Amino acid sequence: MRIALDAMGGDFAPGPIVAGAIQAIAADPDITIVLVGDRAQIEPLLPPQYERIEIFHATQVVSMHESPVDALRSKPDNTITRSWQLLVGKKVDAMVGAGNTGGMVAGGLLSRRFLKGVRRPGIATVMPTAKGPCAIIDVGANVHPRASHLYQYGVMGSIFAQHILGKEKPTVGLMNVGEEAGKGNELAVEAYAMLKEGLKERFVGNIEGRDIHRGAVDVVVTDGFVGNVVLKLSEGVFDFIMNTVAKEIVAPLPNDRVQASKAFKEMIARYDYSTFGGAPLLGVDGICIICHGSSKEVAIRNAIGVAAKNVRVKINEKIVAELASMPQVSEE
Numbered sequence: 001m002r003i004a005l006d007a008m009g010g011d012f013a014p015g016p017i018v019a020g021a022i023q024a025i026a027a028d029p030d031i032t033i034v035l036v037g038d039r040a041q042i043e044p045l046l047p048p049q050y051e052r053i054e055i056f057h058a059t060q061v062v063s064m065h066e067s068p069v070d071a072l073r074s075k076p077d078n079t080i081t082r083s084w085q086l087l088v089g090k091k092v093d094a095m096v097g098a099g100n101t102g103g104m105v106a107g108g109l110l111s112r113r114f115l116k117g118v119r120r121p122g123i124a125t126v127m128p129t130a131k132g133p134c135a136i137i138d139v140g141a142n143v144h145p146r147a148s149h150l151y152q153y154g155v156m157g158s159i160f161a162q163h164i165l166g167k168e169k170p171t172v173g174l175m176n177v178g179e180e181a182g183k184g185n186e187l188a189v190e191a192y193a194m195l196k197e198g199l200k201e202r203f204v205g206n207i208e209g210r211d212i213h214r215g216a217v218d219v220v221v222t223d224g225f226v227g228n229v230v231l232k233l234s235e236g237v238f239d240f241i242m243n244t245v246a247k248e249i250v251a252p253l254p255n256d257r258v259q260a261s262k263a264f265k266e267m268i269a270r271y272d273y274s275t276f277g278g279a280p281l282l283g284v285d286g287i288c289i290i291c292h293g294s295s296k297e298v299a300i301r302n303a304i305g306v307a308a309k310n311v312r313v314k315i316n317e318k319i320v321a322e323l324a325s326m327p328q329v330s331e332e
Contacts, residue, residue: 001030003307004083004092007037008061009099011294014038017098018045020300025052027301031308034092036079037061058082061099064293068102072110080107087286088113094287094307096278098295104288105141105281113285115316117323120149121283122224123290124160125231126276131215133276135161139227141281147190150174150221154195155326156282156319157219158202163313164306165218172199173207173217175226181205187223195221198327277302280310282319287311 005021007014014037021033032052035042039057046053060075062068072081083095084107097104101123108121122138137157142149154172161170174192176184181192183206195203207216209230222230277299278289287310291303310316 001094001308001311002032002034002092003304004034004036004056004086004095005300005304006079006083006095006097006099007035007042008058008079009097010291011064011098012296013098014041015045016296017300018042019297020295020304021053022047022050023297023301024304028305028308031304033304034086036083036086056082056086062103064100066100066103068100068106069110071100072103072106078103080104084108084111087288093311094289096289096291096300096303096307098278098291098293098300098303101140101290101293104290108281108284108288111284115283115285115323116320117152118156118283118319119152120145121281122149122153122156123227123279124153124157124282125279126165127212127220127231127234129213129215133165134212134215134218134220135165136212136220136222136227136230137282138222138224139231139279140224143223143225143228145187145223147187147194150187150191150223151194151198152283152323154199154203154219154221155322157221158199159315159318159322160280160282161218163315163318164309167218170202170218172203172219172221173205173211174203175220175222175230176206176208179206179208191221275302277304277306280306280315282315285316287316 007017025033034054034056036056036058039055042055058077058079060078062071062078062080080099080103086092087095088111120142123141124135124137125139126133127136135157137153158170158172161167176188204217212220278291281288287307289303289307291299
């Protein structure tokens with residue numbers, strides 16, 4: 001299995017990115033990593049003797065603050081475009097990147113290589129809940145979706161939850177401002193009807209933001225604007241609470257401070273984004289995993305593991321088959 005890794009993407013590239021790649025190949029003997037980026041910066045970071053790591057030289061980088069589409073077009077030799085070209089050309093089975101999220105998504109949209117039946121790809125990320133992990137889709141790829149896009153997100157999200165998160169019979173909920181049918185704007189009302197008709201008993205109806213971490217459903221469907229706000233808000237609240245607990249509860253403990261600190265660190269590791277590695281862009285022809293911009297080696301290693309798992313379970317084939325078996329919906 002060959003996986004392209006954008007070695008220059010992210011806040012701390014290339015050091016932690018390359019380190020994560022080295023950890024990943026040590027953990028999985030069946031993968032080869034293709035590091036996409038500046039050879040002169042990458043090679044000194046590799047051990048003297050290494051196997052299953054290749055370098056695909058690319059001279060340009062899309063920075064985190066650039067306009068994604070403009071940068072992709074003005075910098076043809078950028079690492080994101082080159083990674084997508086490797087994926088589209090079937091030179092690799094998956095790609096992983098912690099660079100400009102908009103650029104990662106735009107690269108997929110510009111390739112126009114969607115899975116059969118998919119109308120718009122969406123990013124599915126994993127959120128911790130009281131009942132285990134759940135998936136939320138979309139968290140930023142599609143801020144102006146149609147109802148049919150949200151319907152397909154429900155289908156793709158349930159496939160992801162079943163085969164990646166291990167949910168035997170995933171339940172799906174639609175993010176809304178109230179639980180009652182008929183709540184929300186026109187998009188929400190139309191999407192509700194489609195999800196109810198297509199997913200049958202798997203669709204439990206509308207859910208509110210507070211229901212996510214309670215574990216009310218296995219898959220949360222929403223538009224990319226709301227999903228991204230929910231994701232960033234959850235990250236911020238998590239950091240705030242953990243920092244507050246560390247300062248006001250763990251630090252003042254007179255006894256067993258070492259044990260308390262250990263338990264606290266283990267809890268952070270269990271729920272931190274780096275544990276999940278990255279979020280797949282579902283609906284594209286190939287596996288694309290988008291990582292947090294601040295990802296370091298642990299997150300990159302885990303993201304590569306997520307990419308490999310998506311390839312092994314043949315998630316794209318399952319999405320195509322599921323969409324083909326579902327009721328067809330109108331764009332209108």
